[in-house]
Amino acid sequence: MSEAEMTDSNSDQPKGGTATVAEPREGETLLKVSGLKKHFPVTKGLFKRQVGAVLAVDGLDFDVRSGETLGVVGESGCGKSTMGRLITRLLEPTAGNIEFEGTDITHLGVNGMRPLRRDVQMIFQDPYSSLNPRHTVGSIVSAPFKLQGVKPEGGLKDEVQRLLQRVGLSPEHYNRYPHEFSGGQRQRIGIARALALNPKLVVADEPVSALDVSIQAQVVNLLDDLQEELGLTYVIIAHDLSVIRHVSDRIAVMYLGKIVELTDRQSLYDRPMHPYTRALLSAVPVPDPRRKQSGGGRERILLQGDVPSPMNPPSGCRFHTRCWKATEVCKTKEPPLVALETGHQVACHHPENAPDQEPGDTKLLVEK
Ligand SMILES: Nc1ncnc2c1ncn2[C@@H]1O[C@H](COP(=O)(O)OP(=O)(O)O)[C@@H](O)[C@H]1O
Ligand code: SF4
Ligand SMILES: [Mg+2]
Numbered sequence: 001m002s003e004a005e006m007t008d009s010n011s012d013q014p015k016g017g018t019a020t021v022a023e024p025r026e027g028e029t030l031l032k033v034s035g036l037k038k039h040f041p042v043t044k045g046l047f048k049r050q051v052g053a054v055l056a057v058d059g060l061d062f063d064v065r066s067g068e069t070l071g072v073v074g075e076s077g078c079g080k081s082t083m084g085r086l087i088t089r090l091l092e093p094t095a096g097n098i099e100f101e102g103t104d105i106t107h108l109g110v111n112g113m114r115p116l117r118r119d120v121q122m123i124f125q126d127p128y129s130s131l132n133p134r135h136t137v138g139s140i141v142s143a144p145f146k147l148q149g150v151k152p153e154g155g156l157k158d159e160v161q162r163l164l165q166r167v168g169l170s171p172e173h174y175n176r177y178p179h180e181f182s183g184g185q186r187q188r189i190g191i192a193r194a195l196a197l198n199p200k201l202v203v204a205d206e207p208v209s210a211l212d213v214s215i216q217a218q219v220v221n222l223l224d225d226l227q228e229e230l231g232l233t234y235v236i237i238a239h240d241l242s243v244i245r246h247v248s249d250r251i252a253v254m255y256l257g258k259i260v261e262l263t264d265r266q267s268l269y270d271r272p273m274h275p276y277t278r279a280l281l282s283a284v285p286v287p288d289p290r291r292k293q294s295g296g297g298r299e300r301i302l303l304q305g306d307v308p309s310p311m312n313p314p315s316g317c318r319f320h321t322r323c324w325k326a327t328e329v330c331k332t333k334e335p336p337l338v339a340l341e342t343g344h345q346v347a348c349h350h351p352e353n354a355p356d357q358e359p360g361d362t363k364l365l366v367e368k
Pocket of ligand 3 (some may be wrong): 080081082205339
């Protein structure tokens with residue numbers, strides 16, 4: 001479909017927040033990403049000479065299926081937010097391809113993206129800075145309707161008040177300002193704004209990281225309920241597995257701009273294959289403390305050293321500078337992301353819970 005066609009097709013879509021657009025069937029590919037890269041140039045001096053690049057996202061391949069929640073997890077700085085901003089087309093990719101419902105959206109301009117802005121929404125990490133303090137809640141949640149020229153049937157104010165109720169706020173909050181609300185309530189306002197136009201895909205970038213632990217579960221449960229009610233598809237980004245473990249159908253683990261493991265939640269928890277995933281899992285608190293004492297819990301793996309700089313990532317496997325299983329081949333050859341079992345992709349020469357991919361190479365880089 002050309003840009004012009006996409007723009008035109010917007011005009012005959014039903015009006016209102018509860019549009020009955022032909023929904024993609026559950027399980028079908030909604031978003032397909034291949035070879036996706038984002039390199040930020042690093043410049044120096046008066047003439048802004050490029051001296052390098054931050055390889056924030058460096059070749060991602062994955063898809064998001066209609067109706068699922070894909071969790072994306074990895075340490076701070078590994079490129080999760082950049083990935084989120086690329087697939088919602090808030091950032092222009094350096095290379096690769098993004099398809100939404102079979103349409104190539106990789107390089108769509110502002111006009112071409114306009115109809116898509118309804119279908120793809122983002123929830124941001126920080127509810128404090130993502131809401132304009134000078135605007136009332138009513139005008140914040142009304143903004144998407146105004147931007148898209150959508151006139152809800154029962155009137156805009158009624159529709160916004162209905163949305164506020166749906167996310168657990170009160171219709172009376174319409175005329176209040178963001179500073180009058182707690183962090184959790186502010187994130188609910190952000191969620192109401194994201195859901196205003198009944199999107200198909202919602203990308204939530206660390207939606208609860210800025211909130212008190214006691215509030216986190218409430219907001220995660222709200223997202224979960226709304227998904228069921230509205231048939232939403234989620235990409236939920238988190239820096240550890242504790243928040244997304246319960247809500248994700250599949251989980252992608254990222255390290256320094258790459259996906260190192262991608263599989264369904266159960267396989268990831270029961271049989272992680274990438275050493276980095278094992279380390280991340282070992283840091284998640286075990287719900288029952290007795291299991292730890294009886295030795296039934298996971299052995300805690302403390303990763304050595306810091307995450308290397310994405311300006312100058314390690315050769316071969318990017319994790320080799322911190323991996324206790326690294327051998328010579330890990331330093332020289334980059335392991336491709338391959339399916340070692342059905343639906344379980346991993347990028348590692350010496351995976352856990354699976355046959356060794358480089359059995360000849362046994363000499364560890366770092367002896368225990
Ligand atoms: N606009 C930008 N310009 C330059 N570097 C950036 C920009 N945005 C992000 N980065 C860098 O890209 C890397 C990945 O960042 P980000 O996607 O925010 O990671 P995460 O969300 O996983 O913490 C980091 O090293 C960060 O400093
Ligand atoms: S490829 Fe080597 S360094 Fe990388 S995770 Fe696997 S064992 Fe560790
Ligand atoms: Mg981030």
